[in-house]
Amino acid sequence: MEGFIFERAVLEFAKYFPKESQKKPFFYHSIRVGVFLWNQGYSEEIQIAGLLHDTLEDTKISEKEIENLFGKNVAGIVKANSKNHLLPKEEILEDIVKRCSDYGIDAMIVKIADIYDNFLFYKKEKNFSEIERCKKLANLVLKYKKDHDDKIFYFLGEILSFDNKIILLGSGDTLGTPVVGCNCEICQTEKRTRFGIFITYNGKNILIDANPDLKLQFLENKLDYKNIDYIFITHTHTDHINGLGELSFRKEIPVFYSNDEINSRNMNYFNYLEGEKVIKRISYKNFEEIILEKNIKIIPLPLNHGFPTSGFVIFLGNIKIGIFSDTNLNLDEKILENLKNCDYLFFDGFSENKEQILELYKQIGEEKTLEDLEKIWFHTTIEELKKLKNILKPKNLVVVHISHIAGKYNYLQEKYKDLIIGKDGLSFNF
Ligand SMILES: [Zn+2]
Ligand SMILES: [Zn+2]
Ligand SMILES: [Zn+2]
Structure with a gap:
């Protein structure tokens, strides 16, 4: 009957368990790893190896005794799961994983169970640097996966993607949809709140733009102002900035804004928030890289919006995100160059086509031509984005800053299958 040997292993382990107090409850961790492997249906040998995986490192038991x-x-x-302390510190982790892989799938299974339990433990503890370490190990396991195949590899995905996500808070334009007083068909059914993006990476949260619908968006997505670590402002048009007034926690959240005269002046309006220690203003300069954390880097770039406006290229480890929410496509070659091969590219798609813009002008009694638009219109069309996708080759191109005139979500998504039509609350785990 299965289980008796496991019990004996627990008792043996207890006998050897060190008397001095431990940094974390590793006996409990060991038992969980063993039980997890039982739950997953692995052999008793693997369960016992899981139980004892730390014993060579942390107790006086020897390999021979085991x-x-x-x-x-x-x-x-x-043995395969134990560190080789003779190696330089930076090689130890990779060496373990490599030896587990060389030993065979049984050792890999125990290694993954070990990493997964640590991940669950540190997730509870909200210890993000240890979660980082779990992610690093998970990546190493994938590196040395070779031909090994087993359902346990599935758990690595959960570790790697934990908490890293992008939420499109609002997909709408300046007015948002529905537009007050508008009787168009789209305004009867669609909802597009003002533009904003919330990014979580390794426990850090970055808010792109503070729009007037921020409160509703945070409630909707169960987010908390308290957890914002950085705010980046693309420009100080009201639909991108008025939400700053929603913030109330005395956390001195750094708010990065462009150092040009107009944006700096507009930011002065929020001096009272700085006085109350809610925010801390920090100006940025286009093209100058900002390093927020290890593995988090942002480069602001100047856009063409008829107003000093920036887009951002954000590097989160190996993930590249581009955010160009308000601009037309009359951009320097070298600016667009920065957007090549993004994993996620969020781009202005105000209308489906230029004809809709001409119609918009007509409604206010102004007759314009397509040539006029070149000089007076500072947003992009979804038709243009379709072409842009072929040039920039992002893995995902998400259309944002969409006005009511662009059309209904279903119509657009059906027609532009290569693009992801933005939707409030749309989120991406990575
Ligand atoms: Zn805007
Ligand atoms: Zn409308
Ligand atoms: Zn604007």
Whole structure:
């Protein structure tokens, strides 16, 4: 009957358990790893190896003793899962994973169970640097996966994508949809709140623009102002900035804005928030890289919006995100160059086409031509984005800053299958 040997292993382990107090409850961790492997249907040998995986490192038991008690395979798996302290510190993790991989799938299974339990533990503790370490190990396991295949590899995905996400808070334009007083068909059914993006990466939260619908968006997405670490402002048009007044926590959240005269002047309106220690103003300069954290880097770039406006290229580890919410396509080659091969590119798609803009002018009694638009119109069309996608080759091009005139979501998504039509609350885990 299965289980008796496991029990014996627990008792042996307890016998060898060090008397001095430990940094974390590693006996409990070991038991969980063993039980997890039982739950997943692995052999008793693997369960026991899981239970004992830390014992060579942390107790006085020897490999020989493990072998005598539980056999060669258990001892071999535990050995593969133990650090080689003779190596330089930076090589230790990779060396373990490599040896587990060389030993075989049994050792890999125990390694993954070990990483996964640590991940769950540190997730509870909200210890993001340890979660980072779990992610690093998970990546190493994938690196040395070779031909090994097993359902346990599935758990790595959960670790790697944990908490890293982008939420499109609002997909709408300056007015938002529905537009007050508008009787158009789209305004009867669609909802597009003002533009904003919330990014979570390794426990840090970045808010792009503070729009007037911020409160509703935070409630809707169960977010908390308290957890914002950085705010980046593309420009100080009201639909991108008025939400700053929603913030109330005395956390001195750094608010990055463009150092040009107009944006700086408009930011002065929020001096009272700085006085109350809610925000801290920090100006940025286009093209100058800002390093927020290890692995988080942002480059502001000048756009063409008829108003000093920036777009952002954000690097989160290996992930590249582009955010160009308010601009037409009369941009310098070298600006667009920065947007090549984004994993996620959020781009202005105010209308479906230019004819809709001419119609818009007509409604206010102004007759314009397509040539006029070149000089007076500072947004992009979804038709243009379709072409842009072929040039910039982003993995995902998300259309944002969409006005009511662009059309209904279903119509647009059906017609532009290569693009992701923005939708409030749309989120991407990465
Ligand atoms: Zn805007
Ligand atoms: Zn409308
Ligand atoms: Zn604007």
